[in-house]
Amino acid sequence: MALTAxxxxxxxxxxxxxxxxxxxxxxxxxxxxAYAFEQELRSNRLARYLxxxxxxxxxxxxxxxxxxxxxxxxTFGIHPEWRRQxxxxxxxxxxxxxxxxxxxxxxxxxxxxxxxxxxxxYRGLGFEVAGRRHRYYTDDGxxxxxxxxxxxxxxxxxxxxEAERRRLSR
Numbered sequence: 517m518a519l520t521a522x523x524x525x526x527x528x529x530x531x532x533x534x535x536x537x538x539x540x541x542x543x544x545x546x547x548x549x550a551y552a553f554e555q556e557l558r559s560n561r562l563a564r565y566l567x568x569x570x571x572x573x574x575x576x577x578x579x580x581x582x583x584x585x586x587x588x589x590x591t592f593g594i595h596p597e598w599r600r601q602x603x604x605x606x607x608x609x610x611x612x613x614x615x616x617x618x619x620x621x622x623x624x625x626x627x628x629x630x631x632x633x634x635x636x637x638y639r640g641l642g643f644e645v646a647g648r649r650h651r652y653y654t655d656d657g658x659x660x661x662x663x664x665x666x667x668x669x670x671x672x673x674x675x676x677x678e679a680e681r682r683r684l685s686r
Contacts, residue, residue: 523603525610528565528577530557535574536567536593543593545655563590564618566610568603578607580615580623587615589625592634604637606684612641612677616668623668626652626660638663642676 528536537550556563556579568576575598580587589611594604615623626649627634643663652660666673 522570523575523606524569525566525607526569528553528557528567528579530554532567532574532577533557536577539574539577539593539595540591542596546653548591564614566607566614568594568607570598570603576603576607578611580611580620582615582618582620585619585621587611587618587620587623589623592625599633602684605640605680608637608641609677609680609684612665612668621667621669622665624662624664626662628653628658629661630658635661635663641680642666642673 533550533553536553537547540547540553553565556565560581562581562583563579564582565579566577567574574595576594578592579590581590582588592604592607594607612623623643624646625638625643627638642665644665645661646664647662649660649662651657668674
């Protein structure tokens with residue numbers, strides 16, 4: 517689908533959960549159940565979730581948990597019809613800015629070694645492979661790559677985020 521509406525990133529609300537769950541279901545072999553998102557929004561004080569809206573339609577979502585001084589990306593998905601249009605990059609930038617705002621020093625996540633598109637997106641915002649979790653994914657036993665950013669306050673990282681933000685605003 518061609519990007520026709522301006523995409524805006526906002527905090528996730530309870531009424532967003534059905535649309536988020538649909539994207540989750542379309543994106544992952546073992547999706548989180550809808551009630552997991554509801555519980556996260558209701559009672560996890562360490563969690564922050566965002567949605568990307570194209571007009572009134574939710575086309576992507578992402579979440580982080582603040583673990584001491586690390587923003588751990590727990591979930592990240594773009595509706596299949598809206599992929600490869602910069603929405604993931606926009607969400608990731610917003611997560612980086614949110615992470616700084618909640619006191620995180622760096623961001624981290626797990627990604628499948630087979631998910632080269634996601635790895636490229638994350639590398640574009642400074643993530644690097646820092647390790648591997650063997651047989652991490654329960655659906656097929658695939659390993660997970662652990663990717664992390666440099667210190668979010670590092671001048672190189674701030675410059676990268678600013679450059680990406682300017683690129684997206686064009």
